Amino acid sequence: MIETNHTFNRNIKRRQNLGKLFYVLLLLFSLVGLIGLSALLIQILRDGLPYLSTNLIFNYPSRHIDQAGLKSALFGTLWILSLTALFSLPIGMGAAIYLEEFAKKNWITNFIEINVGNLAGVPSIVYGLLGLTIFVELMGLGRVVLAGALTMTLLILPIIILSTRESIKAVPNSYREAALALGATKWQMVKGVVLPIAFPGFLTGAILAMSRAIGESAPMIAISALVYITFIPSHAMDRFTVLPIQIFNWVSRPQAEFTGLAAAGIIVLLTVLLLMNAVAVYFRNRYQVKSNE
Amino acid sequence: MNESILNVKNLNVWYRDFQALKDVNIDILSNKVTALIGPSGCGKSTMLRCINRMNDLIPDAKVHGEINFNGENINSNQLDPIDIRSKIGMVFQKPNPFPKSIFDNVAFGLRINGFKGSIEDEVEKSLKKAALWEDVKDRLKDGALELSGGQQQRLCIARTLAVNPQVMLMDEPASALDPIATLAIEELIRDLCSEVSIVIVTHNMQQAARISHRTAFFMVDQDRCGYMVEEGETNQIFTDPQDERTESYITGRFS
16 A cells, blocks of 8 residues: 555535535526516516507507507607617717727827726716707707707717727737738728628627617606607607607506506517617627637 | 848847847848748747838837848838738738638738739639649638638638738748648748748748758847847758857757
């Protein structure tokens, strides 16, 4: 027998049990979110489904529960979303590409970076008041779709810039070097190599940002302040309302039926959100490229 | 016929305050394979990256001295690095084909440089030169990353050749490959030197001995600054080096 002064207390059983314990614990943690979400969904579906009707989508708001709908709010939301996407995506991506690929690293770019990070954390009502002061009052646009979309653009720009920068950063440098070594200019390199690889990441960021925009009510209340709108905005300078405002209004009515209507409104809101995400996920998967890294 | 294509005079490179390369003087001969060998950190790659101005991309890099190419100094401000890089191509250590199709990888350089002519023909020609055509001719639309490592590196060589460079710089092009793929790349390098002058950095001395016509030996001094010890016919460097440091290195007395 070989003499050894290494003594082990291997205790494999105990170590394995500890591993199992943590497995169960972590599983429980991850289920908390899922359970919360499903409870919410079940509650909303139970309250809202009976009130979900074509009236809800094709009627304008009304005092009479059986006639009340959210047509104006639905189209208002679609207007705000489209214009916000139109403004914020090019500006946000442009800013991110500049900061990531072109800007020299100095105190000015550092300053911009820190502030973009800070802006992402500013409460949304502050943006609402900012929009009210600048777009509605100073620029004299009035409480219109354009003012709402511009305010929303300011609100989600930091999110788009941050997420776009992350997806650009994730592009391996070896691709940049390969492009430059072939005689590409910086812009040719960015357009031909970096952007196509970063594109799926852009989409993810865009989904996040637009989801944020669709659910924001505080700044829209500040800008629009209106619920009872019985027309669809026909141009960017029309008055408008959006889904969260309509839902908020219904929830605060005393009659119980309006609460059900609000739940149905939330179902509509979630459906729009899911459709939007589905489109983005479809495009992301289509353009997803395999990478060596 | 020993015409030089690159003439390097008093090349010095700093990264911030750190001198990486000191007083390099060398003539790179046209249509020959020149190997740069030496221990890690001796400035071989730095030297290579000076030739196509890739060091411009490193913010704190400072390059002094002349690199004459076609009678013009690459380091002068009159020359555009974009122009230089389209004439002096580069193949990297790790195969880095773009995550695009095989065809688009080779076509990329043609497109960005405004190639007038049949891109299809040129892609085929370049893939043939890189001895990859037979492997991929039926799947040009497939993603380049589905190829094996050796094929990927040959694709990178085809991509570089498509732009029709006069010089091809290779930074340890086979170090990430298995021995069989390495051999294929080495054969390719020997074949290609009839149309393009090649400068190759390698850690592998047998490789340098096998494929190069000329060899330059680099060393690193006590301040970690690289310098060139000697340069000459590969045969002579490996059998009859003039400097005893070269001899110690190639006989494996230190590395």
